[in-house]
Structures are given as structure tokens and as C-alpha cells.
Amino acid sequence: MKLEKLLKTIEIEEFYGNSEINITGIAYDSRKVEEGFLFVCIDGIDEDGHAYLTKAFENGAVCALITKKVSLPFKNYVRVLDGRIALAKLADCFYDHPSKKMTITGITGTKGKTTITKMIKTIMEYSKLPTSSSGTLGMFIGDEHIKTTNTTPASLDLQQFFANSLSNKINHVVMEVASIALKQKRVQMIDFDIGIYTNLAKTHIGKREHEDFEDYLLSKTQLFNLCKVAIYNIDDPYYERMMYQKSAKPLTYSVNNKQANIYATNIHKDGVYTTFTYNGLDKVITVTYTLPGQFNISNAIAAITASLLMGASNEGIINGLAKTTVKGRCEVLDTNTPYMVMIDYAHNQSSLLKLLTEIKEDVKGRLIVVFGCGGDRDNEMRYEMGEIAGNHADYSIITTDNPRTEEPISIINMIEEGMKKTNGKYIKIIDRTKAIKHALEIGKANDLIILAGKGHETYIEKHHVRTHYDEREIVNNLLKEIL
Numbered sequence: 001m002k003l004e005k006l007l008k009t010i011e012i013e014e015f016y017g018n019s020e021i022n023i024t025g026i027a028y029d030s031r032k033v034e035e036g037f038l039f040v041c042i043d044g045i046d047e048d049g050h051a052y053l054t055k056a057f058e059n060g061a062v063c064a065l066i067t068k069k070v071s072l073p074f075k076n077y078v079r080v081l082d083g084r085i086a087l088a089k090l091a092d093c094f095y096d097h098p099s100k101k102m103t104i105t106g107i108t109g110t111k112g113k114t115t116i117t118k119m120i121k122t123i124m125e126y127s128k129l130p131t132s133s134s135g136t137l138g139m140f141i142g143d144e145h146i147k148t149t150n151t152t153p154a155s156l157d158l159q160q161f162f163a164n165s166l167s168n169k170i171n172h173v174v175m176e177v178a179s180i181a182l183k184q185k186r187v188q189m190i191d192f193d194i195g196i197y198t199n200l201a202k203t204h205i206g207k208r209e210h211e212d213f214e215d216y217l218l219s220k221t222q223l224f225n226l227c228k229v230a231i232y233n234i235d236d237p238y239y240e241r242m243m244y245q246k247s248a249k250p251l252t253y254s255v256n257n258k259q260a261n262i263y264a265t266n267i268h269k270d271g272v273y274t275t276f277t278y279n280g281l282d283k284v285i286t287v288t289y290t291l292p293g294q295f296n297i298s299n300a301i302a303a304i305t306a307s308l309l310m311g312a313s314n315e316g317i318i319n320g321l322a323k324t325t326v327k328g329r330c331e332v333l334d335t336n337t338p339y340m341v342m343i344d345y346a347h348n349q350s351s352l353l354k355l356l357t358e359i360k361e362d363v364k365g366r367l368i369v370v371f372g373c374g375g376d377r378d379n380e381m382r383y384e385m386g387e388i389a390g391n392h393a394d395y396s397i398i399t400t401d402n403p404r405t406e407e408p409i410s411i412i413n414m415i416e417e418g419m420k421k422t423n424g425k426y427i428k429i430i431d432r433t434k435a436i437k438h439a440l441e442i443g444k445a446n447d448l449i450i451l452a453g454k455g456h457e458t459y460i461e462k463h464h465v466r467t468h469y470d471e472r473e474i475v476n477n478l479l480k481e482i483l
Contacts, residue, residue: 017076109198127316345455386418
């Protein structure tokens with residue numbers, strides 16, 4: 001593609017060189033640059049792309065897009081004010097506007113994004129409507145799994161993902177849309193058909209993401225000016241803020257509020273099974289699935305609604321939900337023990353509260369929770385998680401999660417301060433494997449042991465180093481040792 005065609009899509013502050021040169025690809029990572037590429041400099045949280053201009057040139061880049069006046073090895077360069085917006089527009093143009101040729105659903109909110117994404121993808125496939133997905137668990141195009149670092153990848157990666165889906169004759173996409181991705185304009189040029197709002201809680205506040213809760217909330221709202229139809233959870237207290245002055249056509253849903261456009265009736269729980277009747281969009285559909293908790297009823301309602309709008313069949317909805325399992329979300333392990341072991345991603349106060357309160361009513365024995373709290377995040381969350389566990393679990397084991405640049409014991413001690421406000425029984429064990437071993441050793445018949453915080457993650461991050469850590473493997477190995 002000619003550079004001139006790409007440049008027409010962006011606002012230019014300064015250009016130097018030959019606009020007639022051919023651009024064979026775009027990259028924002030100098031390691032991915034090949035001959036004939038346009039290299040886009042992104043000023044990130046940890047690194048500045050301008051520092052890699054020479055490396056990009058050596059790897060074959062023929063033009064650079066910059067946001068600062070720096071010395072350049074390039075004969076061709078373009079300077080813009082906002083590199084992220086420019087990258088989104090350039091990627092959309094380079095891949096020939098793929099999102100306009102697809103049906104795309106985006107999901108935002110603190111909790112539920114991954115589960116709803118998996119529900120929709122499974123429903124659509126049982127409706128014989130092949131669907132790609134992108135989110136915390138990675139990108140999926142047919143049988144291909146592409147690992148990703150972020151819940152919502154960069155705009156360039158997303159546009160390539162859409163184009164590759166189309167080339168595989170997949171015309172539907174469901175994706176998680178993180179608040180930081182909205183703030184950083186990663187989804188700026190995506191033509192969303194449907195947007196879903198799940199809920200909002202005080203999380204992701206800190207030096208790396210959002211300076212305060214208001215910034216977090218306002219970032220989330222941006223999705224609903226990018227989509228045609230917006231599906232809002234009115235059981236969440238912030239839904240009106242999400243809806244305020246947004247251009248999307250609104251639809252509301254609720255677990256049991258019949259004033260919503262879509263709601264559930266005939267709710268019945270039996271062990272790991274949940275059954276309810278979906279009412280909305282002129283449909284009445286009774287479904288049964290194996291994800292516990294009222295929050296998963298809410299997730300299922302949102303998933304059914306979006307799937308219907310994307311063309312799913314009643315049969316596809318019934319069979320798809322029945323077969324939906326989500327790694328790290330209320331994931332019950334096959335342990336062959338008299339007690340049950342569950343892995344869940346609950347890593348903040350709202351998710352831990354929902355998990356413990358909604359599952360406890362179905363536990364015949366004790367509810368034992370192993371949890372910690374991530375480093376470099378809001379300190380207040382630690383006290384609150386300790387208080388929540390103390391009030392709702394029968395026994396808590398406070399341990400390490402992802403300490404990042406902090407010392408684990410300092411985080412654990414903050415959690416303990418919240419725990420001390422309750423009468424909850426607890427122990428502190430810094431080593432997460434030893435904490436899990438303790439839980440397995442004390443487990444009795446009908447107990448439920450929840451390993452909270454890691455979920456789908458298969459690593460522990462400390463001082464910018466990720467060490468392999470899969471709780472499924474840990475539990476399996478410990479049970480061989482214990483039993």
C-alpha cells in the first residue's frame with residue numbers, strides 16, 4: 001500500500017520524504033519490523049518507542065511515525081500529536097476496514113467479560129455461526145489460539161485479528177474491552193455492532209492504569225459511543241452513568257427486575273446446575289448450565305441477548321450454554337476428594353464478595369478461601385478484601401498473589417488489617433503453594449476450597465519477572481503427595 005494512502009487517514013503535524021513509497025506492513029514493536037515497514041512510535045507506560053528508531057531502521061523500516069522531534073535515521077518520517085490514534089487509523093486503513101464487514105460485540109465492565117465472551121462464542125458455534133474471540137484468555141480464530149499479553153491488544157493487532165478472521169470465513173467476533181484499552185484508544189476505529197456493560201467496582205486504580213475511580217468509569221463509558229446497540233445491566237448502580245448521553249440504542253437487562261427490557265424468571269439452583277427462563281427480544285427460552293452464582297445468571301442474560309442480536313438460534317443458545325465452561329472462572333477441578341476445589345479469578349473486593357456470598361449458600365460444609373492481592377494497585381482494596389473474607393468465609397488463608405514490585409508480606413499484612421475487623425478465622429502463609437497445601441490438608445467432606453485471584457493465569461509476577469505457576473498443576477501434584 002502506498003504511504004500516501006495511509007497518510008490521508010491521519011492528522012499530520014509534519015511530513016518529510018517521499019509519499020509514493022510502498023508500505024509492506026506496520027509495526028509498533030521494532031522486533032517485528034520487516035523490510036518496507038512503517039514503524040509507529042508509541043510512548044508507553046514502561047517504554048518509549050522513539051528509543052527503538054535505529055533498531056527499526058536496521059530491521060528494514062522505510063518510514064517512521066513519531067510524536068517528538070528527535071534525530072532520525074530515516075529518509076521518510078511523519079510527525080503527529082497522538083501516536084495511538086494514528087496507529088488505530090493506519091491499521092484500519094492498511095487492513096481495509098475489516099470491522100465494517102463483520103458483526104462485532106464488545107464487552108466492558110469490571111467482572112464478567114471473560115465468561116460472557118466464552119458464553120457468546122459457544123452459543124454462536126452451536127448456532128453454526130463461526131465466531132472469533134479476543135480477551136483475557138487470548139485470541140481464538142477457529143482452532144488457532146494466539147496468546148496475548150493484554151486483555152484488549154493494541155489496535156494494530158486487533159485489526160490484523162479481524163482481517164485474519166475474515167480470511168478464515170469468520171464474520172462474527174466477540175471481544176473483551178478493557179478500560180485501559182478505551183483510554184489508550186486501542187479500539188478507536190472498531191465498528192462495534194453491540195456493546196455490553198456488566199458492572200463497575202473500584203479496581204485498576206493506581207500508577208499504571210487509572211488515577212482515580214472517575215477516570216476508570218469515564219474510560220468505560222467510551223465504548224457506548226462506538227457501538228450501535230448497548231446492553232446495560234441495571235442491577236449495577238453505575239448503569240445510568242454508562243448510559244448518559246451515549247449514542248447507542250439502549251437495551252437493559254436484570255436478573256429479576258421486570259422493568260428491564262430483558263430479565264430472568266423461574267430461577268432454580270441444584271448443586272452446580274442453574275436453570276432459569278430468559279425473557280426478552282420477544283423470546284422466552286429456558287436454559288440450564290453449570291456455572292454457579294447469581295452473577296452468572298446476569299452474565300448468561302447478557303450473552304443470550306447479544307447472541308440473539310448476532311443471529312443465534314434458540315437451540316444454539318440452549319445447547320451452547322449447557323456446554324460452556326470457562327478456565328479460571330468458577331472452575332471446579334477433578335480432584336477425587338470428599339471436598340471440592342474451585343479456581344476463580346476473583347482478585348478484587350467486588351468479585352470476591354460476589355463469589356463468596358453467592359456460592360456459600362450452596363456449600364454444605366465449610367467455605368475455605370485461599371487468596372492474596374496484587375501489588376502496585378490500590379491499597380484500600382487489600383483491607384476490604386480481608387474484611388470480606390473474614391465476614392463470609394469459614395476459614396481464610398492469606399497468601400501471595402502477583403506482588404509485582406512490592407514485598408508480599410507487606411500486602412499480606414494490609415489484608416490482615418481488614419481481617420482483624422471481623423471474627424473470621426485465618427492464617428497467613430506467604431508461600432502460595434504451602435498455602436494451597438494447607439487448605440488441601442484440612443479439607444473435609446462437603447467443604448469447598450476456593451483458590452481465588454489467579455484464575456486463568458499460569459504465572460506469578462514479581463519484580464517484572466513472571467514465573468510459571470499453574471494452580472491446576474499445583475493441586476494435582478500436592479494431592480499426589482498428600483493422599
